[in-house]
Amino acid sequence: MTLSKDHNTAGAGRIVISVDAMGGDHGPAAVVAGIAHSAKKNPELDFLLHGDQPVLQKLVSKRKILSGRCEIRHADDVVSMEDKPSQVMRHGKATSMWSTLDAVRAGEATVAVSCGNTGALMALAMIRLRKLPGVNRPAIAILWPSRNPQGFNVMLDVGADIRADAKDLLQYALMGVSYARNGMELSRPRIGLLNVGTEEHKGRAELKEAHELIRENAERGNFEFVGFVEGGDIPGNVCDVIVTDGFTGNVALKTGEGTASLIGDLLKQAFAFSPLSRLASLLAVTSLRRLQKRIDPRRVNGGVFLGLNGTVVKSHGSADATGVSAAVKLAFELAKSGFGDKLAARVASASAQTQDAATSGAESAQEKEQNP
Amino acid sequence: MTLSKDHNTAGAGRIVISVDAMGGDHGPAAVVAGIAHSAKKNPELDFLLHGDQPVLQKLVSKRKILSGRCEIRHADDVVSMEDKPSQVMRHGKATSMWSTLDAVRAGEATVAVSCGNTGALMALAMIRLRKLPGVNRPAIAILWPSRNPQGFNVMLDVGADIRADAKDLLQYALMGVSYARNGMELSRPRIGLLNVGTEEHKGRAELKEAHELIRENAERGNFEFVGFVEGGDIPGNVCDVIVTDGFTGNVALKTGEGTASLIGDLLKQAFAFSPLSRLASLLAVTSLRRLQKRIDPRRVNGGVFLGLNGTVVKSHGSADATGVSAAVKLAFELAKSGFGDKLAARVASASAQTQDAATSGAESAQEKEQNP
Missing domain, CATH: 3.40.718.10 (Isopropylmalate Dehydrogenase)
Known part of the structure; x- marks a missing residue:
């Protein structure tokens, strides 16, 4: 499945988010449920979804709202919570996380979202997206309930x-x-x-x-x-x-x-x-x-990696559909504001x-x- | 008023705590109410109370339980929350805080309690009690609610x-x-x-x-x-x-x-x-x-200064009678355990x-x- 032609046109005000469907504690079902919820709320939103093609195909086909708005990119491998960042950097090319970031690198999507291993995501984001000119250390920003x-x-x-x-x-x-x-x-x-x-x-x-x-x-x-x-x-x-x-x-x-x-x-x-x-x-x-x-x-789910050529939203590993949807919403708002x-x-x-x-x-x- | 003779005898198992009555947000009334409460709970407990003699005399005389168990040591001056530690170290000799620590230094009491300015209290404790042999940096320890x-x-x-x-x-x-x-x-x-x-x-x-x-x-x-x-x-x-x-x-x-x-x-x-x-x-x-x-x-009121020749319990500046009493209780337990x-x-x-x-x-x- 690819994004419908009219949806895919940047000029039409569509926002494409690159989403890693794998690696979260609740698996791809929670991720697909989350993006379906976001798709309902934001009609301008499209997705590139990375992970196991047959599994994702089945999950996505059940959600009418995603029809024509979610392109699946197959990835053979998954970064687990136990994987060391250094290993993922060397051997992670076939993972859904790598593929998710590369879609942003290629300009196909403006923001990436993943529930996976934070250390690996940061390490991969550093080598795939690279630091912004002038930035020495990228940072992770979060939102904190306050007065x-x-x-x-x-x-x-x-x-x-x-x-x-x-x-x-x-x-x-x-x-x-x-x-x-x-x-x-x-x-x-x-x-x-x-x-x-x-x-x-x-x-x-x-x-x-x-x-x-x-x-x-x-x-x-x-x-x-x-x-x-x-x-x-x-x-x-x-x-x-x-x-x-x-x-x-x-x-x-x-x-x-x-x-x-x-x-x-x-x-x-x-x-x-x-x-x-x-x-x-x-x-x-x-x-x-x-x-x-x-x-x-x-x-308020979503730490944002700042200081890279492209924005990455790190959702909690334990995020359920509501959590994933909150992270996607944040990604959408950041993408929309340029x-x-x-x-x-x-x-x-x-x-x-x-x-x-x-x-x-x-x-x-x-x-x-x-x-x- | 001095401690009754039999109370003051170390051999009789009495525990003497040196208490700074001044410098807390609620003033000496809260401190005297707090130590009176502690005195009721722990019959082995006596106090050296430091601050404005006439004010303290009046407050203590109203509490029967403190009769013969609380000796007042007059101090002209008070360390305020705004005072800089360096100033207090140089010019703080007449303060109730100084006097409170010196009673521990002289061995008249085993533990000091103060609701005053933390920075000044640490600085004064460093110069009056000195670091324990072998200790490079003293530390403040607190209790934190946990599972x-x-x-x-x-x-x-x-x-x-x-x-x-x-x-x-x-x-x-x-x-x-x-x-x-x-x-x-x-x-x-x-x-x-x-x-x-x-x-x-x-x-x-x-x-x-x-x-x-x-x-x-x-x-x-x-x-x-x-x-x-x-x-x-x-x-x-x-x-x-x-x-x-x-x-x-x-x-x-x-x-x-x-x-x-x-x-x-x-x-x-x-x-x-x-x-x-x-x-x-x-x-x-x-x-x-x-x-x-x-x-x-x-x-759980009371940060404890560790690593000095003598123990100092720092009570919250905003401590009321209940808070002061909790700090005194902690001081008492530490003193009793040697x-x-x-x-x-x-x-x-x-x-x-x-x-x-x-x-x-x-x-x-x-x-x-x-x-x-």
């Missing part, structure tokens, strides 16, 4: 690289600004640099240096720099984008997830304690569902500037992002 | 120092073992080293080195080393003590607190949404209180060992801790 009007903060890096120097942190800030502007429609995002205190004299040397660099770029980059923020501000409302190195970001992300999960379980225990509390939980069920919906990780090109222009502009050789070309490219 | 049978994990360092090399991390592990054994009565604590993945090849160089060092010391130190753990294990049940540097630990602590606080607020919002949900919340009130009690930070001496022996033993010159004296000192 913001938009309900979420962006945090990056949450684990692409365990190191980051001051210039890397500046690039994360710029990439985070682009993401917040295009993925969350914030015209002037507020950026915070994660530290152990908000006073300017605190923290490691690279953080003080990054503080200077980001501050210097704020006006030109059309964002607000709120300075140092603390762990408590990640779910807070003092900024929209939290910049940190991948080690700290990964620990913070997993600590927050673990704490939320513990509280959820304790809440269940509390309500199961006695007959009266079980009755109360029946009456409270709508309220609890409302809370769950607000903090449901499936609804995020990839805008991010590239922004990084190129800042890179030119930090080399004290800002060209008028980079200037106008950045202008384009601010006034699309 | 453990005991309901809490120990995490250190959560902010005494933003740096830690492999040897520091080994010392944190040994200090954490001592704390878990004496503060939580775990005979063979499980130690985890915080990283971004559990595979041995992952993470920064100093973490791989620390992994080796801690593993080598596990048998001799009579603890179990579970290896690398992730952020999600901080509230989990794979280990009892989480070892990390003060930067990562501080971010994790504040992220977890912030996430818990956000969920609490969203829960309230969910229950206030409609008349039916408000009715449900009335019925659910006991269940919710049960949950709150389980994760109430006031009940924690300070045991910790010193443990660190000395490991220090001797890492210098390849373990003496029989250190050996037997450690033995004493394991079989008290």
Whole structure:
């Protein structure tokens, strides 16, 4: 099956997302169910689906909504959760993950989505899509439930690289600004640099240096720099984008997830304690569902790899159809906003500037992002 | 007022805690209410109370339970939350915080408790109590609600120092073992080293080195080393003590607190949404209180400074009487178990060992801790 001719025409405003159907905990059925749901919600959306042809064919043919909108690309092999990134880089050519990324590399799709092994996906994305000119370390950005009007903060890096120097942190800030502007429609995002205190004299040397660099770029980059923020501000409302190195970001992300999960379980225990509390939980069920919906990780599913020639959305390995659909929705919004090109222009502009050789070309490219 | 003679006799099994009555958000009234509560619960407990004599005199005289059990030491000055540690170190001699620590230095009390400025308290404790022989960087340890049978994990360092090399991390592990054994009565604590993945090849160089060092010391130190753990294990049940540097630990602590606080607020919002949900919340009130009690930070109030000649319990600045009482309870348990001496022996033993010159004296000192 190939995409219908009229669907496939870029000029007709179609958005094509390249989706890895394999490698998630729930297998290709959850992925196909997820993209079918997204297809229903967004009529402009088409798919390139990578994986086992016979299996996918059968699953896709059951979904009328996908008819003519989903082209299957066969891949013999699958990257498992246990595979080491280095092995996949050497021997992964026949995997659905490789094929998914290569469709973006070839320009057939603008954004890739995969539920597979994060380390392998990042490693493959690095060699297949390559880093954007001017980017030293790509980053993974996630959305975090917060007290913001938009309900979420962006945090990056949450684990692409365990190191980051001051210039890397500046690039994360710029990439985070682009993401917040295009993925969350914030015209002037507020950026915070994660530290152990908000006073300017605190923290490691690279953080003080990054503080200077980001501050210097704020006006030109059309964002607000709120300075140092603390762990408590990640779910807070003092900024929209939290910049940190991948080690700290990964620990913070997993600590927050673990704490939320513990509280959820304790809440269940509390309500199961006695007959009266079980009755109360029946009456409270709508309220609890409302809370769950607000903090449901499936609804903000999708870490985004930033800093590559092409955008990659990493869905949770445990994503079910709802989770996959959320990741596809994010991919769709980023593709539709022309995020990839805008991010590239922004990084190129800042890179030119930090080399004290800002060209008028980079200037106008950045202008384009601010006034699309 | 001085401690009654029979109370003051060390031989009579009395435990004296040195308490800074000033510098907390709720002022000395909350501190006096807190120690009065503790005095009721623990008849062996006496206090040295530091701060404004007339104010404290008035507050203490209202509490019969403190009669003859609380000696007031006047201090003219108070360390405020805004004071810089460096200033307090130079000009803080007349503060209640200084006086509180000096009572431990002089051996009049075994443990100090303060709700004041953390940075100033750490800085003052460093110069007044000095580091234990063999300790390079002291650490702050906290208790974190977890899925453990005991309901809490120990995490250190959560902010005494933003740096830690492999040897520091080994010392944190040994200090954490001592704390878990004496503060939580775990005979063979499980130690985890915080990283971004559990595979041995992952993470920064100093973490791989620390992994080796801690593993080598596990048998001799009579603890179990579970290896690398992730952020999600901080509230989990794979280990009892989480070892990390003060930067990562501080971010994790504040992220977890912030996430818990956000969920609490969203829960309230969910229950206030409609008349039916408000009715449900009335019925659910006991269940919710049960949950709150389980994760109430006031009940695990108290970061403990480890690695000094004397133990210091840092209570939350916002601690009310319940919070102060929880901090005093922790101080009491640590004092009663002879924690300070045991910790010193443990660190000395490991220090001797890492210098390849373990003496029989250190050996037997450690033995004493394991079989008290």
